[in-house]
Amino acid sequence: MAFTEVAYKALKDIVGEDNATNDPALCQAYSRVQWLPGGVLQREKCGTNMRPACVVMPGSTEEVQSIIKIANRYSFPFIPRGSGFTFQAFPTQDGTIVIDPKRMDQIIELNEKDMYAVIEPYVSFVGLQAEAMKHGLYTPTPLAGSQVSCLANYSWHGAYGNSWITGIGAQNLLGFELVLPDGEIVRSGSMACPGAGDFWNDGPGPDLRGFLRGGMFGHAGGIGMVTKISCKLWQWAGPEVFPTEGNANMKFSGSLGENWRWFMIKFPQYKYPEEEKKELEASAELFYEMGKAQIAEVATHLAQQFLYTYSSVTKKDLHDNIKNDVFPHSYCVVGLHAKTNTSQLDYEEKVLKAIVEKVGGVFVEEDEPAYQVWIKRAANEWIRFGNAQRLARPSDNFSIGSSNVDSIDSIVYEISESNAIGRKALEEEGLGKDFVQPLSVNGGWISPQEYGYWCLHTTDVFPEQAVDQCNQAMEIIGRCAKSQFERNSAAKAIHLLGPAYDMFGPMVCNIHHYVKAIKREFDPNNVSNPGYATTPDVMPEEEWKKMMGIL
């Protein structure tokens, strides 16, 4: 069965006439993935019209439940989404409906004492953070941007500017309410016990967080729809209103108050990029020592591609900065946040200085161009990410070239290896010669998590939205992934979603069998975002290659 007029009428009966549409012009806005080479290639090569058959806007968990039951009754696929900024939030099959959660946008509770919030799906990070800051609390800031859905980001994966203390999204998820693919409602953590307070993920109810997440192996809306979460809030000793200076064109990082200090650290003794690995190792040492001392709120290592993009005011400004070599190499950025008093800040600064000296680092001076551009323009992004999409500014397209989750040491290895693969492909075969360079081969965001207990990295490439360039990007991405798998490297946390599970699952302890078994058990009619997180059955190679645009 497919999506029929009868099914459409049933949906309208649930949400009301004004909150459902099958009008092609209204559904068009839910039809495409504009970014990532994979998305470009899928569109170009498969010729798939990904416009949904219907978009429906529920106003409550009960309405979501009813929608999902209708989907099972009439056997049509549904895809829940947050802000829609991910490629798995778009239909891959005819007759798919999209559940747009805009009517579910309430901050249900903001508990100052127990430091948590209960929110609905369309609450953005920025909305929640703005409210939390009034209470001396704040949220992490996602690299996808503070405009995205807090619930969707936490439920899937979430990587943050301040992960040094907050960890990834999953660590911030305290409880959730999930409408399963068959319409049954489950609640996790203390949210499962009415009146218990939604403050604790381990109980007194069941802890089902693993159902949703797991590093980058997220559910991707493939196991129902999360309708409510309880999430952790963090202590904020900065101003009640996020400080900002300048106008929309040139916005400066405002003062975060006396309880905050930014530092930029470099290792100029290592020639870049020839001695990149040594610089990365020194950075790792810096993070390990900081972790031991348990200092700082933000600790991150940024390669040129992140420094140039996130600090850009315009596309021309970005390319001019590259020409002017404003960031001649990578830098570490550290933010100290005194949650008790300024004596803590003085103490942490003293410790940081000792550590930097020990690991052979040098503080970047205020009058250096790198400091002027990064700290003045972009440092506060690591508290509230206002300009995430600047990552696409170099060429109006980008893709994650490699990504991994492991120890800091392993991440250092992965970054230098990925960059080496990119450089070799460029030098010997000309692969990526039309990308924005040297940004596409000088990659590496080291994001140590939870005082360096573990770590995440990404390197990105910047092709234009041309099929030939996207093919080259996919080739480089594939080589990086292959290298990781051949070395049996750590979690190999490439975004294993959709057909990628079938491609890489056999190399990752057959994880695809595990995820497929969950999918079969909980989504017997395969209506919950089919294809994501994965298909119920193992796909033939030809099929997944076609889906990934490889054929």
Next chain:
Amino acid sequence: MALEKIEYDATHCQRCSTCKWSHLWEVKSHRFARNCPSLVYGKFDSYAAQGKNDIATGLLNGELSWEENKDTLLDIIYRCPVCAACDVSCKRVMDLDIIGVLDALREEACEKGYGPLPAHKEFIQSIMNYDNVWKQPRSRRAGWAKKMGVKDLSKGDETAEVLYYVGCTYAYKPGMDSVPKNTAVILKRAGVDFGILGAKEICCGGIADNVGDKKSFEEIAKKNLELFEKIGAKLIVTNCPGCFMTFSEKYAKMQNINTSDLPYKVMHSTQYIEQLINEGKIKFTENVDMQVTWHDPCHLGRRGEPYTHWEGKRVQFGLTEPHREMNRGVDGIYEAPRNILKAIPGLKLVEMERIKEYAWCCGSGGGAKSAYPDFALATAKERIEEAEATGSGTIVTSCPWCESNLIDGIDGIDSNMKVEDILDLVMKAMGEDDE
């Protein structure tokens, strides 16, 4: 095809949703975090800039057709005040001409014969027949000026340093003639040599351009340009932000020149009065003990920037050749009205959360008020609630469309809020208030 001009911009939208929110560093609350009236009212993403990029892309590549989707397309395209809040947000992260996309969709609708909407056509026809949007006789245009001793420059026997251009709505709309009267009093008190065009004043034509009817716009604009040339206008002062934007930005764009290359200079009355205050020609002698909040009209702010002409193409990486300086909403008129309010003794200005280039639109612009009054009203209500949150009892603005729509919004929600034109307060502070 109008859409071909903006193909790159529409097709390179990353659908990141930045366009749907105020600048994220500026957000002060969950309640007032959004920036797009069209999306808040229409809910579905097609009403956002991201969706309109998808619509333009779909029309360009054949996924959508005008013939099959005309009614919804027109609704999506025109139920939008073209306030440019999306454009400002997007340009923070990308270099895409979002306003160009919105304008091109409207132009394309007209090229296809589907646009503008009947309510817009009525306005445009009225301009053609009566030189004003309100179907009023030309002879009444300067009715407000009777017995005020204002020069009529159109007669050709007098000249003046300043052409005071009144605009259709201030000239004709009942209850609004206090603004030109106040202007004339203030200018006289300041010793300014000024005159008006009297019954010969012609609508600026901005509405025609706003709704995509380029042909009608050009016809009207040419008449005005001839009139300005005939009387030798060097400095035009107007109270209406729509007229201000049209004379400054649209007339330059139509002629493929920069605003700075126009044969005349245009100033909004708030700019001119600020200048007169700074020159000591206007003095505030009376206390005005009230707390107010200022509403930024979009056509004065985000869309009030001077036009910089550009002809070129997108080259590698989407860079432009020659380099194109895009408008980013920052060079509009934001400080002049605030400086006037701050100069008034006893008056306290308390800002709303969304101000200047991030201001929430009143909902009236772009032909929205005439074609979609319910949408315009809902958008105004949102602004009134934001103003109420400041604790002020009065919204001050300087735009006939904003003022009118905000008053309608207040009536609709039974609010005690009042709306005042900034010149009412200037008059009080000058001791010229009749009340």
